[in-house]
Amino acid sequence: MKPPPFHYYDPGTVQEAIALLGSLDNAKLLAGGQSLMPMLNMRYVLPDHVIDLNRIPELSHIDESEDRIVIGAMTRQREIERSEFLARRCPIFREALIQVGHRQTRNRGTIGGSLCHLDPAAELPAVLAALDATIHVTGPQGSREVPIAEFPAFYMTPAIELDELVTSISFEPWPEGHKSAFVEFARRPGDFAIVGVAALLATNDAGEVLRAAVTLAGVAAGPVRCSAAEEQLVGAGIGDDLIRVAAETCRDIDAMEDVHAPSSYRQHLAAELVARAVQAAVDGPGAGLSR
Amino acid sequence: MSMTPEATDRRSISVTVNGQRHDVDVETRLTLADCLRHRLGLTGTHLGCEHGVCGACTVLVNGNTARSCLMLAVQADGAEIATVEGIASENGEWHPLQKAFHEHHALQCGFCTAGILTSMVEFLQENPDPDEPEVREALSGNICRCTGYQGIVQAVLDAARRLRSPNQESSS
Numbered sequence: 001m002k003p004p005p006f007h008y009y010d011p012g013t014v015q016e017a018i019a020l021l022g023s024l025d026n027a028k029l030l031a032g033g034q035s036l037m038p039m040l041n042m043r044y045v046l047p048d049h050v051i052d053l054n055r056i057p058e059l060s061h062i063d064e065s066e067d068r069i070v071i072g073a074m075t076r077q078r079e080i081e082r083s084e085f086l087a088r089r090c091p092i093f094r095e096a097l098i099q100v101g102h103r104q105t106r107n108r109g110t111i112g113g114s115l116c117h118l119d120p121a122a123e124l125p126a127v128l129a130a131l132d133a134t135i136h137v138t139g140p141q142g143s144r145e146v147p148i149a150e151f152p153a154f155y156m157t158p159a160i161e162l163d164e165l166v167t168s169i170s171f172e173p174w175p176e177g178h179k180s181a182f183v184e185f186a187r188r189p190g191d192f193a194i195v196g197v198a199a200l201l202a203t204n205d206a207g208e209v210l211r212a213a214v215t216l217a218g219v220a221a222g223p224v225r226c227s228a229a230e231e232q233l234v235g236a237g238i239g240d241d242l243i244r245v246a247a248e249t250c251r252d253i254d255a256m257e258d259v260h261a262p263s264s265y266r267q268h269l270a271a272e273l274v275a276r277a278v279q280a281a282v283d284g285p286g287a288g289l290s291r
Numbered sequence: 292m293s294m295t296p297e298a299t300d301r302r303s304i305s306v307t308v309n310g311q312r313h314d315v316d317v318e319t320r321l322t323l324a325d326c327l328r329h330r331l332g333l334t335g336t337h338l339g340c341e342h343g344v345c346g347a348c349t350v351l352v353n354g355n356t357a358r359s360c361l362m363l364a365v366q367a368d369g370a371e372i373a374t375v376e377g378i379a380s381e382n383g384e385w386h387p388l389q390k391a392f393h394e395h396h397a398l399q400c401g402f403c404t405a406g407i408l409t410s411m412v413e414f415l416q417e418n419p420d421p422d423e424p425e426v427r428e429a430l431s432g433n434i435c436r437c438t439g440y441q442g443i444v445q446a447v448l449d450a451a452r453r454l455r456s457p458n459q460e461s462s463s
Contacts, residue, residue, distance in 0.1 A: 001341040008319035037361035038342035102432025
């Protein structure tokens, strides 16, 4: 299995990349390559042109702001996983990323690549949906912002034009000390998850939930927001009964069916894993990994 | 329509592999793994699945592990690569991981071993005192179809002990 022949470009700036993207037909952007390279090796994709984004330094950064955190699209998954700032201000990234592929793939894989490849089972889009992230996109007409909820157009297809590229992702961090967890079920560590859950909770001193975000990976083309579960959680004191009631709202969600699992099993996992994720968030850092 | 093979794109690159600089002219579609094996003659790096799942082709790129089947050789232009051939000392003495693999019967056919050794070099640098579940998690990106992993896990734990106290011989 070898990649098909293509013309290769490695621009040094976003502007050069966009100029190439706008002038070449049947071009593919190469980010971390942990999905595109297998697809090239297997010749699922046959691009005439490959535009490598790995030599564009301006696309790789983590802006450590308390107001709005910005992560460059080409920032490696491992850099995000190992960022002490994010571990403190947004610990769900580390917990989710430890479950993404393997160390060897996370050393290359990027946040923008995961987002644009948009595998239904991918962890990072679910995390970004829970954070209500904004996707920053640049094209020949300039830059624009796409809310994460509008980013998936359909199966494995982001709502951006062929001559646009994602430059960064930004979001407002939750209050310091907020609770979070990422829980998933996969057949083996590092495999694609059948269902994954991102949960964020902000509570007051009395343990009442002030704000909740719960999203699912693996049930539909893009991340699914569990609004009913969030509504159950907000305003109440966390306890076993509340967690169960909130989780049960996910039992009748529309879930996709494929070779890995029927939709009924995904619905079951959604309810079960939402309960585990909320409990893990309450239990504290790292609790999601043992569930 | 893809390019015809006659019209392939080529580039001259310079890579440092195990401390030695190589200047090679490659097709831009050539993977790093095939560059190492076919152009530089470094056949210690093995190719199992060629789509990033088996881990056999793992090498270190600027100190970080990567699947060499999922990188193009042109992407390694200017980089420092370490392969399994480069993990022993310059005087030929085996790396503590290699000694431990030898003593704990951590390989049978040996096909997966190169990728496991390079992966564990990075892992033990980061986590010099892992417990068994951490070792198993770190090995999860490398598939071995012979050993059942038992000897591999023991060897990694033993190598970690040796690296922490270099004068100590095998503790098992």
